[in-house]
Amino acid sequence: xxxxxxxxxxxxxxxxxxxxxxxxxxxxxxxxxxxxxxxxxxxxxxxxxxxxxxxxxxxxxxxxxxxxxxxxxxxxxxxxxxxxxxxxxxxxxxxxxxxxxxxxxxxxxxxx
Amino acid sequence: xxxxxxxxxxxxxxxxxxxxxxxxxxxxxxxxxxxxxxxxxxxxxxxxxxxxxxxxxxxxxxxxxxxxxxxxxxxxxxxxxxxxxxxxxxxxxxxxxxxxxxxxxxxxxxxx
Numbered sequence: 001x002x003x004x005x006x007x008x009x010x011x012x013x014x015x016x017x018x019x020x021x022x023x024x025x026x027x028x029x030x031x032x033x034x035x036x037x038x039x040x041x042x043x044x045x046x047x048x049x050x051x052x053x054x055x056x057x058x059x060x061x062x063x064x065x066x067x068x069x070x071x072x073x074x075x076x077x078x079x080x081x082x083x084x085x086x087x088x089x090x091x092x093x094x095x096x097x098x099x100x101x102x103x104x105x106x107x108x109x110x111x112x
Numbered sequence: 113x114x115x116x117x118x119x120x121x122x123x124x125x126x127x128x129x130x131x132x133x134x135x136x137x138x139x140x141x142x143x144x145x146x147x148x149x150x151x152x153x154x155x156x157x158x159x160x161x162x163x164x165x166x167x168x169x170x171x172x173x174x175x176x177x178x179x180x181x182x183x184x185x186x187x188x189x190x191x192x193x194x195x196x197x198x199x200x201x202x203x204x205x206x207x208x209x210x211x212x213x214x215x216x217x218x219x220x221x222x223x224x
Contacts, residue, residue: 006155033211040200042216043156090155099144099206103155 003027006091006104013081013111021076021107023091032074033101035090036060043090049074050096081111114139116205116215124221125193133188133218135177135203145186146204146212147177156202162186173197198222 004025013019025032030051035043035058045058049068063085064078074093078085088108092101115138125131137143144163148156160171167179177188186203200219206212 031211040217040219043202043214045211048211088153092156099210099212100146100158100161101156101204101212103148103157105155106153108153 004091004093004102004104006107008107009105010108015082015111017081019078019081021089023074023104024072025093026072027093028071029093030096031094033092034066034076037088037090083111085109086111114205114213116203116213118203118215118218120218122219124223126223127195128192131190131193133201135186135215137184137186137205139205143205143207145179147188148202148204150200150202193222195222
């Protein structure tokens with residue numbers, strides 16, 4: 001059973017606010033990912049990490065930033081939220097040589 | 113570069129009818145192939161995966177998929193669809209140590 005958790009599940013916030021989306025996994029996976037997904041649309045990789053102190057940008061340019069200070073924790077931060085950031089954000093993790101990804105339930109962000 | 117195409121954006125089937133969702137991939141070697149399902153507002157759940165060996169793989173919830181190297185396809189099938197199968201389905205391709213590339217998804221609707 002995969003154990004990867006995202007909080008909050010839903011967030012409505014005003015323009016200009018700073019927000020952090022939390023993602024934690026208890027599987028000891030080194031690789032973690034953030035995907036952005038508009039409703040009913042495909043997934044876009046925005047950030048990934050191969051382990052502690054490793055962060056890389058994904059295929060889709062994003063104004064968000066990530067950090068990886070602990071193996072189990074991979075938070076995503078928006079310094080100044082805008083309506084264009086409204087989307088669902090999905091966190092995932094995988095073992096180093098196993099491509100199978102385990103997903104959290106997602107955070108649906110609405111910026112008003 | 114690896115890529116995944118799901119030609120059908122929407123599919124509607126009647127409850128009890130059979131289902132086939134198409135997936136075509138582009139990859140330089142034999143890839144790892146996956147099917148994920150996403151219910152509304154949720155994360156992605158793995159249905160099944162193919163790494164090697166028998167080209168017909170069985171998954172959860174009565175789903176199966178067949179890897180056809182000559183057609184670069186990995187189509188998902190179910191003999192009899194249930195109303196609870198209505199969801200978004202994503203095909204993905206990857207390889208050991210590499211990240212997954214997802215298709216655009218197919219939204220399945222089930223008529224009573």
